[in-house]
Amino acid sequence: MNVPSLFHFAFLLREVQTPSWTRWILRKQQLSLPSVPLLQAERKRNSLNLLELSEAELEEQFVRGDGPGGQATNKTNNCVVLKHIPSGIVVKCHQTRSVEKNRKLAREILQEKVDLFYKGEDSDVFKEKKAAEKQKQEKKRRAKENLERKKLFKEMQQLDKE
Numbered sequence: 001m002n003v004p005s006l007f008h009f010a011f012l013l014r015e016v017q018t019p020s021w022t023r024w025i026l027r028k029q030q031l032s033l034p035s036v037p038l039l040q041a042e043r044k045r046n047s048l049n050l051l052e053l054s055e056a057e058l059e060e061q062f063v064r065g066d067g068p069g070g071q072a073t074n075k076t077n078n079c080v081v082l083k084h085i086p087s088g089i090v091v092k093c094h095q096t097r098s099v100e101k102n103r104k105l106a107r108e109i110l111q112e113k114v115d116l117f118y119k120g121e122d123s124d125v126f127k128e129k130k131a132a133e134k135q136k137q138e139k140k141r142r143a144k145e146n147l148e149r150k151k152l153f154k155e156m157q158q159l160d161k162e
Helices: 003-015 020-031 042-047 099-122 124-161
Strands: 058-063 079-084 089-093
Touching: 058 099, 079 099, 089 099, 099 124
Parallel strands: none
Antiparallel strands: 058 079, 079 089
8 A cells, every 4th residue: 555545545534424323412412401500600609608598498399390301201290399488489490300400409599599589789699690791791892893803904905905
């Protein structure tokens, strides 16, 4: 086998695409990621001063979830509905198939919502949300500026060619 045919063989190996079922599985995994509570990072949640919830203040129900999932969703009562009696805030959590995980996630979401309800703008949850929103706006602004610079650069190049 001569050297050019080796390179051609290596090139053909690189062109092999992933099978369609692999792409389907990857797409399915991306779509099935559970949505997360307001504060996404676990380390941030531990550092916040959130109001503590007592079990006496909570009313918990397990109901059938809704949405996609077919028989697995329709036959099991793994959706958690958690109500904070003093404030009247209700949280429904059906992010995973596990009741225990849904209970934990529902409590985290409820704790953040109750903290936001009682503390308002002084809440750490509110401050984190505002900071994230501000970061997003800043990122958008920078992207817009870069786009304008690129347009100007292209115009300058066209003028130079003429």
